[in-house]
Amino acid sequence: MDKPMNSLDQHFHLPHVRHVDRSRPMQWLKMGWEDMRANLGASLPYGIILAALGYVILSFAADKPYLFTAAISGFFLIGPIAAAGLYEISRRQERGEKISFLASLSSLRAHADSVAYFGAFLAIALISWERMSAILFALLFQGELAEVSNFFSSVFLSGDNLSFVFTYALVGGILAAVVFALSAIAIPMLMDRDTDSVTAAMTSLRAVQMNFDTMALWAAIIVAMVLIGFATMMIGMVILLPLLGHASWHAYRELVE
Template sequence: MDKPYGTLDRHSDQPHVRAVDTGDPFRWLGRGWADMRENLAASVSYGLLFSGIGYFILAYTSGFPYLFGAAISGFLLVGPLAAAGLYEISRRREDGNTITFGKSLRGFREHSVHLLYFGAFLAFVLLGWERLSAILFSAFDVHDAASAGGFVQEVLLSGQYPVFIASYLLVGGVIAAIVFSLSVVSVPILMDRDIDVVTAMATSMRAVTANPGAMTVWAALVVALIAIGFATLAGMIVLLPLVGHASWHAYKDLIE
């Protein structure tokens, strides 16, 4: 039986945020795995699609180090929107239904306007991060690294660019933290309720600030699983759908 959750901010006319335990992200992964098992074909279809996109990103940007880093982190930034079909699968499973990949796309169509607005926001952030990344590479004279592999050897492991590495991680980390806070439950709530994009993002931010421990664990798990997916590439077929399904359960536990 699921444990009861404490409800915060009942005074607000916005969606109410629950307090969750620090260990709950692992439960979300367990529930996500159950969703994936029950809808294996549809979930794996998304995994194959994401793997194809990931492979294209690696192939296209491997010769451009500043684009490589921005593209990989950008993949994380747009992940919540890309996983909308997986949220639809999990939402339907709660009603006792299993659906196909094609039917899961209805989630995009039925909420296309709000998802489009949210996608525009993510695109704006991604473009800004790409420009900032290029500026940092240029400012610290590391723009000429021959490839992504060369960048690792000549920059990250050489010990010659500590200020660049610290600046890159700081700027990228701040952007990632802001986007994570604004998006962690935004797309699920947009697909589940009649709510506008601004309210969805504000609710997501409140959920994160109300549960810093659990959200830190969840962010670390998401980054680790997606990093493993990129490292193995084939692992994306399983890991990215798993994160998508688990994100739906994060939303259901965090928002009343």
């Protein structure tokens, strides 16, 4: 793997990526918490807005189980873009500067093109997953769809439709892994450097490849915290989304020189 990745580095002029210890994700969360506490007025609006948006989306999808599951998965796909302003807050905090919520939004204009290109990639991934989810339900699911309130227990935990559950988890897992590998630190890098979206994505892929265990743990932490947010009817997202956004900035700073 080293030789192909080295040639990839040269082709895309990738920055140096560090090896980090598996204990670092907890430190990223700690530093993210400190950033959020120091910038509550700027950080919490992101959590409030995204939690409210998520609640509206889930309410719309409540009677469409295939769309409901795709909507939950979609949070993992759009998260890096949604947190772009939070990266700017942490970047300023690192410099000892303060920034308001509106100023953090305005800062996105300086990186609008590269962030928009990457956002288009995430949007395509989200739309593709929604369509694949619908197709898998149509082709493999047997029986009547349960109400959303007991959907997961009756479909994924009942032992019925095992072929559907396996295929759904496999396809969704592969897509999620690819998107995570390409986006784990890409948006923070775009907010921090004058670079293009392809280079940022390849740097993220390089960082995940070099720190597979650490980044797998980081991905598991993100999934767990987002699921907690859903379990609390999006209320927990008000805190958890800003926390993850700030922590992702510190992950980027440690992984990329």
